[in-house]
Structures are given as C-alpha cells and as structure tokens.
Amino acid sequence: MMQSVVKSIGAEAINKEEPLLILFDTSATESLKKHAVIQEFSEEAINEIKVGDTLRFDDQEYKITQVGPVANQYLKEMGHVSIVFKEIGTEDQLANALYVEPFELPVIKEGTTITYG
Template sequence: MMESVVMSIGKEAISQKEPLIILFDESATEELRKFSVIQQFKTKDIKKIAVGDCLFFDDQKYTIKSVGPVANQHLEEMGHISIVFKEAGSEDQLANALYVEPFELPNIKEGTVIRYA
C-alpha cells in the first residue's frame, strides 16, 4: 500500500463542474499548482496500480475501474496522476488517469491522507 498526504490544494483544483482531481508531488511548477492537489508520499516505493484496487481519501473509498496506459509511469516519475470520477469512455480516456467509482468528488483538505491499496 502507498500513502501520501495532501500538502496543498490549488485555487482551481476542485470544481463541481469537472469530475476530476489532478495530483502532483511537490515538484509541480507554480502554474501547475493552481490546478492541482499537491501530495507528499510517505515512502518512495510506488506500487503499480491496477483495475480493482482501491483509492482512499481519508475514509472515503473509491474502486479503480480503469487505469490509463501511462498512469503508473507518471505516478512513479512525478507523483502525477489524474483521478476521474466518471465512466471511462473509449474515445476520450486520459492516458494518465485512474477512473474510479463512486462518481462523486471526495472531501479533500490539507492533511488528507490518500491511500493507494
């Protein structure tokens, strides 16, 4: 299991209109930080994420339904992954995304623990 902690949340990172959260580690540029949730990993061992795994924002549980082809690579290299809270379409799927259920945004604040299990 991997764990990270939310260090900061950009002003434009969370919108009820877009069912998407963009995560980066602390290496994100200032411009990216405006649109991102910055996470700090507790360990350097990044586990490969697969369909059927779970993602937790504190106690809020999500099931991973689809993993984009470069999602694991981006997570390992720069702590970057997009979490999409809707059905994965065959044509418009993001290459760096995890598509999860339920289709509702989590409550996130600084200090929220994200667990990849």
C-alpha cells in the same frame, strides 16, 4: 499499499462541474499548483496500481475501474495522476488517469491522507 498526504490544493483544482482531480508531488511548478492537488508520499517506492484496487481519501473509498497506460509511470516519476470520477468514455480517455467509482468527488483538505492499493 502506499500513502501520500495532501500538502496543498490549488485555487482551481476542484470544480464541481468537472469530476476530475489532478495530483502532483511537491516538485510541481507554480503554474501547475494552481490546478492541482499537491501530494507528498511517505515512501520512496511507488507500487503499481491495478484495476480492482482501492483508492481512499481519508475514509472515503473508491474502486479503481481502469488504469491509464501511463498512469503508473507518471505516478512513479512525478507523483502525477489524474483521478476521474465518471464513466469511462470511448474517445476521451486520459492516458495518465485512474477511473474510479463511485462517481462523486471526495471531500479533501490539507492533511488528507490518500491511500493507493
């Protein structure tokens, strides 16, 4: 299990019409920060995420239903992962995404704890 804390939420990071959150660590560029949730991990080691694991935003829990082929690599390299809150499409799958259920955006704020695992 690993944890991060939300440090900032970009002005364009949350869109109720698009059930997606884009997360980066604090090394994200200023232009990325406008569209992303910036997280800071409490540990150096990033554990591998697998289907069936849980993802929590404070006390809001989600089940991981699919892990994109480069999601773990990007999470380790730059704290980057996209969280998708909708059914997995056959044509528009994101390689860096975690697909989760339920299909509902979480309520997040600066200071929200994100728990992977």
